Amino acid sequence: MTTSVAGPEADLSTTVPAPGRPAAAIDPGRVADLIAQLLVELGEDPTREGLIGTPERVAAWWSAFLSPDDAATATCFTESQLSDQLVIVGGMSVWSLCEHHMLPMNLQVTAGYVPDGEVVGLSKFGRIARHFAGRLQVQERFTRQVAEHLIGVIAREDVAVAVRGVHLCMSMRGVRMEEARTTTVHTGGRFGTDPVLSQQFLTVAAGQWGAP
Structure with missing residues (x-):
């Protein structure tokens, strides 16, 4: 039985990715490019002081976060x-x-x-x-x-x-x-x-x- 108590918003498979799992290996370089594009669309300059290296850092975080250790035996x-x-x-x-x-x-x-x-x-x-x-x-x-x-x-x-x-x-x-x-x-x-x-x-x- 599952019970949920919430406010107003509140399996591992070898063939089909489970919900929330990346379908393929993450390409950090491609993700960094997309983050840089997002910054531009938000009115920012990804080459300015303070943002230099930010797309790469964000991409590295996404790659690490979406690749957790296996639940293990x-x-x-x-x-x-x-x-x-x-x-x-x-x-x-x-x-x-x-x-x-x-x-x-x-x-x-x-x-x-x-x-x-x-x-x-x-x-x-x-x-x-x-x-x-x-x-x-x-x-x-x-x-x-x-x-x-x-x-x-x-x-x-x-x-x-x-x-x-x-x-x-x-x-x-x-x-x-x-x-x-x-x-x-x-x-x-x-x-x-x-x-x-x-x-x-x-x-x-x-x-x-x-x-x-």
Whole structure:
């Protein structure tokens, strides 16, 4: 189940690029030329002091941002004594880009699962979040992609992911509401059927986010 709480705006494939992924390798030189053209169209002189080298820097950033590290193979550790323990990993903050306005959004991610005989290496959670954030995105899709990847890692549906986003497309344009936050929640397996487990996860997630 996926739940979204938002203001007014709020899989990896080998054959067809997933949403938000570049269809081909990025050509930094070509991107730099386009940025220089954009500066001219905006009434700027890309050869003036202060803008010299800017197109190349912007192109290098785009190339790096849209080429994040792979989510990598999960490292799992056997823990045969575990039983009905809730594991929650929070404090993960990643940057992504709204695909509707190409403006940044900061996503605070909290993920939880119920282990069964083994635990997932903690650094895996951060790598998954960074992987799916490094593209043109929408928060709702990002939340689902992180959850689905974790489901594949533990081979069960007992996964919950909550994401709280600050969207510059809402903060600095349009309604310009700087305090607006968007929350998306994906719950599966026992998180969808056990209200106590679900509430435990949501309480911890909300506590890690703190005040708006």
